[in-house]
Amino acid sequence: MTPEISVIVPVYNLADSVARTLEALRAQTIFEQLEILLIDDGSSDASGAICQSYAQADPAFRYIYQENQGVSAARNKGLSLAKGKFIAFCDADDLPQPELYQALLEGIGTTADIAVVDFTNVYGQRRVKKNGAYQACLNQDQALQAFLSGHYLENVLVNKLFRRSVIGELTLPLGISIGEDMAFLYDVLLRAKEVVVDTRFSYYDYLYRDQSAMNQSFSPAYFQPVALSQAMLEKTPDALKPYAEAHLIHEVCKALTHLLLKKAKATYPENYRDLRRQLRAYSVKDLWRYNSRKRFVTTVLLTYAQPLYLFLYRRLRP
Structure with missing residues (x-):
C-alpha cells in the first residue's frame, strides 16, 4: 500500500538522541499512514545500528546508508526514494508531537500544496512557542509575501507538509551549510498555488542542543x-x-x-x-x-x- 506521507530523517552521529525521535515518530496518531526514511549520512557512532534495529522491527522504518555528504544530500536521497503522496522532514534530534502529521494532513486537505503548523523552540527547560495564533489559506503571492517578510512562514522544513507533486524534481542545494532550507522552501513556494497556515498549536519541539x-x-x-x-x-x-x-x-x-x-x-x-x-x-x-x-x-x-x-x-x- 502506498503511504500517505514519507517522513525524511537525516541521521549523522546522533546515537544519544535518535531513538527518542524515532519513538516520537512511532507514537504518531496516523503512524500507519507513514513511511519513515532513515538516511544514515555515514555515521561513525551507534546511530546506524539504532536505525537498523527500528527498520528490522517495523517495515514503516526504512534504513538507507550513504557515505557522508551532508544533510542536504541526505534529504535529497530521501526525496529520490520517497513513495508517499506527501513529503515531510524531521530532524533526528527533535521531538515531533503525536498529532503532528495528522494535523498537517488535515490541513493540506485535497487542494493545498503546503500545510504549515507552529513549532516550539526548546532551550533546556525553557520553551518558546514560535508564533501567535494565526489561520490563513494563502495564494501564491500571499505565501511568498509572508515568507519574505517573516510572517508565519519561517526558513524551516520540519513544521510543514508538502504535496509531492509540487516538489517535483526540486532538490536541496549542495555545498551549503547554512540556508539550504530557505533556498529549497522558496523554490517550492514559487510553484505552490495554495498554502494553508495554522499556528494556533505547536506540534514540533525544535531542540537547541548547543546553547554555547x-x-x-x-x-x-x-x-x-x-x-x-x-x-x-x-x-x-x-x-x-x-x-x-x-x-x-x-x-x-x-x-x-x-x-x-x-x-x-x-x-x-x-x-x-x-x-x-x-x-x-x-x-x-x-x-x-x-x-x-x-x-x-x-x-x-x-x-x-x-x-x-x-x-x-x-x-x-x-
Missing part, C-alpha cells in the same frame, strides 16, 4: 544565506521584489550580527563594510512597509545603534 554556539568562532558559512537571498531576489516576480529586497536585508542583518558577536569584524573587514553599506543604503520607509515589526526594529537598531542592539541581543536571547 554563539561563543564559537565565526565561519564564512554565515555569509551563505546572503548570497542565497540575493539569488532569490533575482527570480522573484516583479510585483514582490520589494519584499525580496527586505528579505535580503534581513539576511544581511543576521550575517552582520554573527560577525559582531563572534568578534570577527577585523578578520573580514571587506565583508563587514559591504554588509554595513547594504544596510545604510536601504530605505527605512521600505523597511517598515515590507518587513515584520520585529525585523524592522532589529534592522534599525543594528544600522543606527549598534552597541544598544548588541546589548539587547545578549540580554534577551535565550
Whole structure:
C-alpha cells in the first residue's frame, strides 16, 4: 500500500538522541499512514545500528546508508526514494508531537500544496512557542509575501507538509551549510498555488542542543544565506521584489550580527563594510512597509545603534 506521507530523517552521529525521535515518530496518531526514511549520512557512532534495529522491527522504518555528504544530500536521497503522496522532514534530534502529521494532513486537505503548523523552540527547560495564533489559506503571492517578510512562514522544513507533486524534481542545494532550507522552501513556494497556515498549536519541539554556539568562532558559512537571498531576489516576480529586497536585508542583518558577536569584524573587514553599506543604503520607509515589526526594529537598531542592539541581543536571547 502506498503511504500517505514519507517522513525524511537525516541521521549523522546522533546515537544519544535518535531513538527518542524515532519513538516520537512511532507514537504518531496516523503512524500507519507513514513511511519513515532513515538516511544514515555515514555515521561513525551507534546511530546506524539504532536505525537498523527500528527498520528490522517495523517495515514503516526504512534504513538507507550513504557515505557522508551532508544533510542536504541526505534529504535529497530521501526525496529520490520517497513513495508517499506527501513529503515531510524531521530532524533526528527533535521531538515531533503525536498529532503532528495528522494535523498537517488535515490541513493540506485535497487542494493545498503546503500545510504549515507552529513549532516550539526548546532551550533546556525553557520553551518558546514560535508564533501567535494565526489561520490563513494563502495564494501564491500571499505565501511568498509572508515568507519574505517573516510572517508565519519561517526558513524551516520540519513544521510543514508538502504535496509531492509540487516538489517535483526540486532538490536541496549542495555545498551549503547554512540556508539550504530557505533556498529549497522558496523554490517550492514559487510553484505552490495554495498554502494553508495554522499556528494556533505547536506540534514540533525544535531542540537547541548547543546553547554555547554563539561563543564559537565565526565561519564564512554565515555569509551563505546572503548570497542565497540575493539569488532569490533575482527570480522573484516583479510585483514582490520589494519584499525580496527586505528579505535580503534581513539576511544581511543576521550575517552582520554573527560577525559582531563572534568578534570577527577585523578578520573580514571587506565583508563587514559591504554588509554595513547594504544596510545604510536601504530605505527605512521600505523597511517598515515590507518587513515584520520585529525585523524592522532589529534592522534599525543594528544600522543606527549598534552597541544598544548588541546589548539587547545578549540580554534577551535565550
